[in-house]
Amino acid sequence: MSAVAHIDDYKSGLHYSDEFRGEMSWNGYEANNLLRNEGCREGEVDQAGDSCTLRFSDVAHVLGADDLRDSRGVAVTDIDNDGDLDLAINHNTGYEPMTPQGPAALLRNDVGSSRGWLSLQLRGTTSNRDAIGAVVSLEAGGLRQTRQRTAGSGYASQQSGRLHFGLGDAPSVDRLTIRWPSGKEETFEDIPARSRIRITEGEGLEVLSAGH
Numbered sequence: 001m002s003a004v005a006h007i008d009d010y011k012s013g014l015h016y017s018d019e020f021r022g023e024m025s026w027n028g029y030e031a032n033n034l035l036r037n038e039g040c041r042e043g044e045v046d047q048a049g050d051s052c053t054l055r056f057s058d059v060a061h062v063l064g065a066d067d068l069r070d071s072r073g074v075a076v077t078d079i080d081n082d083g084d085l086d087l088a089i090n091h092n093t094g095y096e097p098m099t100p101q102g103p104a105a106l107l108r109n110d111v112g113s114s115r116g117w118l119s120l121q122l123r124g125t126t127s128n129r130d131a132i133g134a135v136v137s138l139e140a141g142g143l144r145q146t147r148q149r150t151a152g153s154g155y156a157s158q159q160s161g162r163l164h165f166g167l168g169d170a171p172s173v174d175r176l177t178i179r180w181p182s183g184k185e186e187t188f189e190d191i192p193a194r195s196r197i198r199i200t201e202g203e204g205l206e207v208l209s210a211g212h
Contacts, residue, residue, distance in 0.1 A: 141170030
């Protein structure tokens with residue numbers, strides 16, 4: 001059965017019941033999910049004995065993120081420069097572009113900024129200017145994180161070019177290492193938490209203002 005041919009029935013809610021749908025997908029007209037990482041249960045390990053399986057909870061309904069519109073893409077960025085990541089979601093306008101289904105939604109995160117973070121912008125010189133392909137390793141609070149600068153990800157959306165690191169309660173970054181696409185490697189130490197910085201290949205680190 002074509003979802004387009006029966007679009008009015010979808011919008012009326014006729015096909016939303018579990019009994020009617022069964023296990024089939026209905027072309028995007030399911031409520032959105034937002035998964036919260038609950039970490040691992042204390043003392044739990046996998047079969048190898050050295051790690052555990054992460055657990056996630058769907059918190060979309062309680063946070064108002066369970067949108068029934070036909071969502072088609074999501075971009076993640078710190079839209080208000082407060083240190084936590086926000087979500088911008090676009091929707092398929094269908095055959096009626098002026099209907100309320102079309103406008104994008106912004107889900108602003110007002111929770112995570114209470115913890116430590118680092119926002120990093122890379123600029124290549126010998127490497128390509130956007131530093132695509134660069135790999136950044138960060139050590140803080142006894143943990144290590146790795147991010148790679150990519151050209152983009154996701155369908156019908158484009159992520160921010162900034163790399164974001166959550167630092168928890170760590171007051172600073174102990175060590176940050178960049179492996180540039182050119183093959184050059186640079187290391188920086190003792191970077192304060194809750195900072196927005198730009199590192200230019202071969203030219204050092206600068207702290208950015210809230211408007212950058």
